[in-house]
Amino acid sequence: MQDAPDTLTLGAQDVAQAAALLRAGKLVAFPTETVYGLGADAADGAAVARVYAAKGRPSFNPLIVHVASLADAEKLAVFDDTARALAQAFWPGPLSIVVPLRDGHGLASLVTAGLDTVAIRVPAQPLAHSLLVAVARPVAAPSANPSGEISPTTARHVLDGLRGRIDAVLDGEACEVGLESTIVSTAPLRLLRPGGLPAEALEAALGGHLQPHADPDAPNAPGQLVSHYAPQARVALNRTDGRFLLGFGKVEGQMNLSPSGDLHEAAANLFAMLREMDALAGATGTIAVAPIPTVGLGLAINDRLNRAAAPRG
Ligand code: TXA
Ligand code: MG
Numbered sequence: 644m645q646d647a648p649d650t651l652t653l654g655a656q657d658v659a660q661a662a663a664l665l666r667a668g669k670l671v672a673f674p675t676e677t678v679y680g681l682g683a684d685a686a687d688g689a690a691v692a693r694v695y696a697a698k699g700r701p702s703f704n705p706l707i708v709h710v711a712s713l714a715d716a717e718k719l720a721v722f723d724d725t726a727r728a729l730a731q732a733f734w735p736g737p738l739s740i741v742v743p744l745r746d747g748h749g750l751a752s753l754v755t756a757g758l759d760t761v762a763i764r765v766p767a768q769p770l771a772h773s774l775l776v777a778v779a780r781p782v783a784a785p786s787a788n789p790s791g792e793i794s795p796t797t798a799r800h801v802l803d804g805l806r807g808r809i810d811a812v813l814d815g816e817a818c819e820v821g822l823e824s825t826i827v828s829t830a831p832l833r834l835l836r837p838g839g840l841p842a843e844a845l846e847a848a849l850g851g852h853l854q855p856h857a858d859p860d861a862p863n864a865p866g867q868l869v870s871h872y873a874p875q876a877r878v879a880l881n882r883t884d885g886r887f888l889l890g891f892g893k894v895e896g897q898m899n900l901s902p903s904g905d906l907h908e909a910a911a912n913l914f915a916m917l918r919e920m921d922a923l924a925g926a927t928g929t930i931a932v933a934p935i936p937t938v939g940l941g942l943a944i945n946d947r948l949n950r951a952a953a954p955r956g
Contacts, residue, residue: 644668645736645894646697646793649806649807650740650793650805650806650807650808650809650810650811650812650925651801651810651811651812652736652798652811652812652814653671653801653811653813654813655770655813655815657728657813658770658774658777658813659777660687660811661774661777661811661813662777662778662779664681664810664811665682665684665774665780665782666684666778666780667685668684668687668689669683669685669690669810669811670682670690670693670697670809670810670811670814671692671774671809671810671812671813671915672689672795672798672801672805672809672811672813672814673770673771673774673775673784673788674768674771674773674798674813674815674816674818675709675765675766675767675768675784675818675918676768676771676818676819676820676825676839677735677737677766677820677821677822677839678735678786678787678795678796678818678823679786679794679795679797679798679801679812680707680709680771680782680784680785680786680915681697681698681735681784681785681786681787681801681805681809682709682731682774682782682783682784682842683782683783683784683955684774684778684780684782684783684909685706685750685751685754685780685781685783685819686750686751686780686781686784687710687751688720688751688752688753691751691753691754691783692704692753693739694783694784694785695753697805697808697809697830698785698788698790698805699789699791700785700789700790701786701787701790702837703754703800703905704784704785705754705755705758705761705864706754706755706760706762706784706785706827707739707762707763707764707779707783707785707824707826708750708754708761708762708763708764708765708781708782708783708786708809708820709728709765709766709782709783709784710763710775710782711765711772711776712767712950713730713731713734713765714736715765715781716730716740716742716747716752716763716765716891717745717748717792718745718863719744719745719749719761719763719781720742720743720744720745720748720760720761720763721743721744721745722740722742723742725829725832726740726782726801726829726830728744728764728766728849729845729848729849731828731846731868731946732848733764733840733844733845734764735765735767735772736765736766736823736824736826736839736840737764737766737767737825737838737839737840738768738824738827738838738840739762739765739818739824739826739827739836739838739840740762740763740764740824740826740828740829740892740928741760741761741763741826741828741829741835742760742763742764742828742829743759743830744759744760744761746759747763747888748755749894750783751783753912754783754894756906758859760799760828762826763822763887766878767818767828768818769953770815771815774813775783775882782935786823786855787801787803787805787809787812787854788800788801788804788805789805791871791872791873792872792873793872793873793874793914793917793921794814794823794872794889794914794919795914796817796818796821796911796914797817797818797915798812798813798814798815798913799917800918806857808889817915818911820839820907820908820909820910820911821839821911821912821913821914821915821946822838822910822940822943822944823836823838823839823857823943824836824838824839824840824841825837825838825839825840825841825845825943826838826857827832827845827853827911831906832853833852833854833855833856834848834853834854834855834856834938835856836943836946837942837943837946838925838943839940840909841939841940841942841943842942843938843939849853856873869939871947871950871951871953872914872947872950872951873925873950873951873953873955874917874920874921874924874930875920875921875925875926875928875931876921876924876925876926876927876928876929876930876953877928878929878930878932878948878951879929879931879932879934879952880934880948880949880952881933881934882931882932882933883931884931884934884944885929885931886924886928886929886931887920887924887928887929887930887931888930888932888933889916889920889925889931889932889933890902890933891904891909891932891933891934891935892904894931894932894933894934896931896933897923898916898919898920900912900913900916900933900935904936904941906935906936906940906941907940909935909940909941909944910940910943910944913944913947914946914947915926916928917951932952935948942949
């Protein structure tokens with residue numbers, strides 16, 4: 644990308660500038676509590692098309708729309724009682740809800756990849772919230788990484804993958820949760836992607852079992868490709884030794900996701916440590932990963948690790 648202009652790095656004092664860039668159809672990456680998103684005005688088809696191009700993302704894969712409040716979300720989509728109850732319980736926060744589009748929603752059709760539903764989230768991260776308030780429009784944002792690679796949890800990660808391909812990055816703290824949002828649909832009620840909100844919390848709010856979507860690679864969750872989050876190195880799971888061992892709890896390793904076995908700490912460290920281990924192991928090495936329990940955030944951690952370890956398609 645020799646001729647591409649360099650990517651601006653903006654700070655908390657530049658939220659108005661970041662909002663103006665988005666309103667002008669530019670691409671701005673921004674922090675959320677889950678991962679950094681690559682934002683574009685969700686009503687601007689050309690801007691959204693450039694998000695797909697910058698990421699090298701297959702165009703059948705729809706984007707999540709970010710808004711500042713449930714009231715803003717209800718302008719775009721129809722919330723039934725269950726959807727509204729979940730939004731009220733967990734927004735702002737790491738939950739995306741797939742809901743039917745409302746007539747006159749105004750979103751570019753590329754955002755939903757032609758589906759009649761849309762995934763919406765209200766992030767809690769203060770910079771993200773200020774940005775969405777300042778933009779005063781829905782912002783479409785996938786994770787700010789080249790398609791298929793590890794999601795970014797710092798502005799540095801964003802620049803490593805997308806420098807010169809996007810207009811700006813809003814530099815905030817490292818992402819607190821560190822895993823993408825949990826995605827649910829409410830008609831029918833399904834868990835489409837485990838993520839930063841533990842399924843147990845959703846089930847407690849719903850008062851019952853949340854059925855996972857039967858086949859996560861079917862059109863219902865088109866972005867859930869088997870090989871994803873892929874480092875250069877191979878990844879081997881459930882190991883207790885290895886030259887490049889990513890530990891957890893008592894399985895020490897070269898780096899450790901959480902020496903105390905805390906799944907929140909492990910989630911927050913996962914993508915950054917995978918990147919560091921990848922740099923150590925290189926394309927010919929293997930990153931061995933210690934067993935992680937499949938409860939709470941462990942479900943989403945194992946989901947991401949399974950994709951990172953999957954044969955590359
Ligand atoms: O935490 C997150 O969710 C981050 C931050 C930036 O918000 N975003 C994110 O976006 O992870 P992305 O594009 O990497 O993943 C979006 C997922 C994809 O798996 C996509 O298929 C699914 O959301 N999705 C979007 N719209 C959908 C819809 N209408 N029905 C079903 N799945 C949908
Ligand atoms: Mg992604």
